[in-house]
Amino acid sequence: MLELDKAIDEDRIAHGKKPLKKTEKTSETKTIKESTTDPESGYMIRDGKPEGFFYLDHRTVDSKHNIIVDVHVTPGNVNDVDPYLSRIDRIINTFNFNVKYVGLDAGYFTNYICKGLADRNITYAIATKLGPHEKGKYTKNKFQYVKEWDVYACPNNCFLKYKTTTRQGYKEYVCDKEICSNCRFKDKCLTGKSEFRTIRRHVWEEYKDKNIAFLKTDKGKRIYKRRKETIERSFADSKELHGLRYCRFRGLAKVSEQCLLTAAVQNMKKIARVLSLLFFKGINKIFMLKSEIYCENLYATA
Template structure:
């Protein structure tokens, strides 16, 4: 089960569309409990191998905003724009954004000027930085910085965090804003049309293989409509669509 998703037995369609004509270039069905980010890079490579695409830029939602995906896209020189999740205000601690990372020291500096030194790196690639308990004991922000059970502040920083920073900066550029805005009229529109016009709200079959067939048929119908409309506008075919 994924956070914010309905309970039950569901399937998930990992769909890709092009930005120019909104043609569905890939549709890949998995179990509903699989994270969006898991099959993404493999499906991207599958499209490059099959169609010979020269991918210049991608616009993805928050489910794909992981350090690994950002790293791999950066290594391929693909301009990436991704959404990010807005968490609630239940946590009243001083946010991580208030702590400044100093690369020369490999340490963080808190809002009061105290140093959080590097402690260890866990198996998932997260570096942990810890403050000195004696500094925190006399700090005026102690009550709002971390819980009463803790004696020091701990900040985690992934070893590939710099690649996520690249994605964040890209989204603030003029190109990034335009690219992410296109998502509403491409991939989001594609899913909406599939659900409202092609009966894609529910799985019509049982089993992953059968639902994948439904996804292919739905994508084929949508693509034929898109191609017919485009050719009609160009005056290459006659008819009403």
């Protein structure tokens, strides 16, 4: 990613280090399972989900009426993060929507997504998640980043100082080995055979910090709460009421047709309900208006 490479070089220069030498990225050969009956599907392995060949329906809804505004189908082995920003751009360009806020689950809590949304002037409320860590040991959340000094403060009030910026875009902060060896928290802080603590911070991590801060506000909590009332409800209805729990066809194009038709039916029901509510509200307004006129006339003639 050229944008990330540029950010890495800028960060290294800012810390008095030379930019990394450009290397040719060799693509690793991976053995990908392929279905003999539907080669376009993807083999999905996720925690809490069934394992096998699936398709994924990436769906976007509006927060007011839960109208489905975008449906995008991919094989089951595609990460949810991959198509997200391009689908947001498509929605904005197609419908000229003024998207101000989005609510997403923890699967989208990545530096790439947070920066992409910030670049589009969209405020995001994304559920946070901890990275891989050893049970019973201090996580990264126990360490406070001090932006003015570009250091991390540990629970023992000592500093982890900048060491380098890796090719993957992570800045490494390390503590002095002597400090860690005499620390009263070393049993809870150090893992394995480590003699000092290391914290990694991505060059785009400030965009994650903005999300964490926004989630603590009342507005951030309200926006994220709407997620379970909108997109989760939309998926639940499509599975329970419209048979979208299983693919009825084979091939990406036909599965996309099924998902699009299901979304169209759901939207028809939603739009009909919204119009009926507007219709009755209009009748009530006319009735109230006539009542006021009648009362005025009655008062005038009294």
